Amino acid sequence: MPPLQQTALHDRHVRAKARMVEFGGWSMPVQYAGILEEHRHVRSACGLFDLSHMGEFYLSGSTATGDLQLLVTNDVARAQPGQCVYSPMCNERGGVVDDLVAYRLESDRWLLVVNASNHDKDLAWVRAHTSPTTVVDDQSFGTSLLALQGPFAATVLGDHLEEASQLKAFRCSQARLAGHDVLLSRTGYTGEDGFEIYCTDAAAGPLWDLFMADPRVKPIGLGARDTLRFEARLLLYGNDLDEETTPLEAGLDWTVKFDKPDFIGRAALLAQRDSGPPRKLVGFKMTGRGVARHGYAIVAGNAPIGHVASGTFSPTLEQNLGLGFVQPAFAAEGSRFAVQIRAQQVEAEVVKTPFYRRPRP
């Protein structure tokens, strides 16, 4: 196995006594003070994340927008420069190659932010499905990404960048932050208000230190990032999405635009829309004692009816919750089934998602 990639902030994480783990070929902090404490800090104050492992591809040229329309299921052509669009990128079978956020930087220039674990696969896929006139520039190594997330994120960033609070949700803008050129977006993966900040590796350390000097800010690892995104029903590639799962099964219908020009996977997805997906992703709470985990079987009577995609103890709701793929007959709110946890079948009940929605002012 090749040696692990280290982010520009690696030494800072080690000094902060973070527990480092391998993730997507990178050495990343999974926790600092503890997952529960970090999770609650993001829900109540402001957390700082190092997400430099994420992949960044730039697409440019007169054919870039048309190519991107073919690559992803959402209608990116509707976005104006300065807008961000979340979308699955599907294969011909309608399965998800990856889910990504496309930033329309200029009319003919896009930034695609992809999952670290899919970097190589995505780059090959994008290159194989773009015109010779579209330039695909992989800047994943050399780009750092910091995220500030939580109810205080706008005021924390606002202390250094007056216009921060003016930026609307899912918009992006070039900015000058403490003497560094950054790309700023009002996006995140926690269910809270927040920002993501793309910068050079050289700027990452100084910007990290700048935010860490603020007493409202604490560093947050990938462990809490997972529980935060889970409560907000933001899907995780590898758990909730994969190449055998369609966006329609995963409840991402809103990201599949059949009324736009052709895209990869359209025919398969259209057929599935018309026949109805064979399974649906639902949220459930454990009514019996036990924690549902990825891959556990879901049963009704003694028959298997699905499997757990993601499951954990929810720090905000303080109960054991899960997302699972089940047959449509079991997808309605209030439906009951059991999760096979080791030797036991533990009762669960379908509930509304997202499990957590942030309070709006």
Next chain:
Amino acid sequence: MKSHFPEQLRYTKDHEWVELLEDNHARVGITDYAQEQLGDIVFVEVPEPETEFEQGDTFGVVESVKAVSDLYMPVGGKVLEVNPDLEDQPELVNQAPYGDGWMLEIELTDTDEYENLMGAEEYEEYVQSERDSKEDEADDDDEEDDDRGFKDDEDDRD
């Protein structure tokens, strides 16, 4: 980072502790090092009283936010009592692993098994060597399988 392990307990390589009580009774739990490695514990599954185990048997499961780990019997014996507080307060294992976070009270099958476990000093050395090898692992991503307890069943994903 140096832990100090109570002198009156005996320890296993799977990071369980045993406290010998009167009449061949003993208490069993996991060590401070184990709870620290696991992180926030959110679920503990322990067996019914009267269940009998041999040394090394899996007697239950402890789950942190991200990981599921088996619990191994440090010595053979019959379960007399389980800690009733862990059902509602699994965090007691983090807060007081040798006190309120105890897991089982058992009747020992064979006191030799207890006598052969590691003492505090030996266990501390063992933990130190494990910490060192973990650091090496983190440095060069050596994903070799090992025989430690508390091995995560799941990858950390994001």
